Amino acid sequence: MFIINCPYCGDRDQTEFSCHGEAHIPRPTETKKMTDEEWGDYVFFRTNPKGYHRERWLHDHGCRRWFNALRHTVTDEFVASYKVEDPRPPIPDNGGQS
Amino acid sequence: MDNPVKATPLEMAAIDVDGLTVAELGLVNKINLRGDFDSHACNSALTELLGMECQLEANTYVSNSASTLFWLGPNERLLYTDSDPQSIAERWRANPGTAAVDVSDYSTVLRLSGAKTRAVIASGSPFDVHPQQFGVGQCTQTRFGNASVLLSNHADTPVFQMQVRWSFARYAFDYIKRVADYV
Helix, strand or coil, X not given: XXXXXXXXXXXXXXXXCEEEEECCCCCCCCHHHCCHHHHHHHHHCCCCXXXXXXXXXXXXXXXXXXXXXXXXXXXXXXXXXECCCCCCCCXXXXXXXX | CCCCCCCCCCCCCEEEECCEEEEECCCCEEEEEEXXXXXXXXXXXXXXHHCCCXXXXXXXXXXXXXXXXXXXXXXXXXXXECCCHHHHHHHHHCCCCCEEEECHHHEEEEEEECCCHHXXXXXXXXXXXXXXXXXXXXXXXXXXXXXXXXXXXXXXXXXXXXXXXXXXXXXXXXXXXXXXXXC
């Protein structure tokens, strides 16, 4: 069991949340000029790191707000959770090895 | 229908066993209010509309004789009211950047009381309902079994309210009924 910190509600059980993939992927603005390859990158390709990862989370069973979290994909360590409009917390300086 | 009958999903079903009493509250007028509640103007407009102080901390509620106002999110409140919901909704919508939706029939409210109340809720929910964590005046949205619920603490005796979606009402009620025998 993980405890995840919702920026609005505080510490809650992981079963109240769902994860929705990588965060900070800007929606394209010049869509008419994009090539198929650029569309493919936007829709399908993700960084998929082994290490710290910024991702979008939803507090489904709670306040139903979206927020971002910085999580380690191997150790599942949650470094920080932050509101969408907040500055990104720094990645811990340990070479990506928690 | 010529003669529409107002009904609740559980038809006022009740549980009354040793240490636990559960009753469905019946028809409760509920309005979902949206607005920028971080702003002073928005809060004072609501305070004026409801005649009570409406500045809310996260996961708390306030009530007076006619209304109860729950925090649902930073820009979302839920109002139970004995007054005419339509007129309140219209008056709230007159404020800029707001929305009001009558959600009276979206969910039903169960009132749980008795010594086993906390144990029954803890059996289905990951949320900590210990008195030190969840006192009178607090509310939270959480999970009960597989149902999303709005829990609120109304008295130390204890008295809890559980608001559950209409379509999950029977599920939550049956869940409570089963665990009440062995918690």
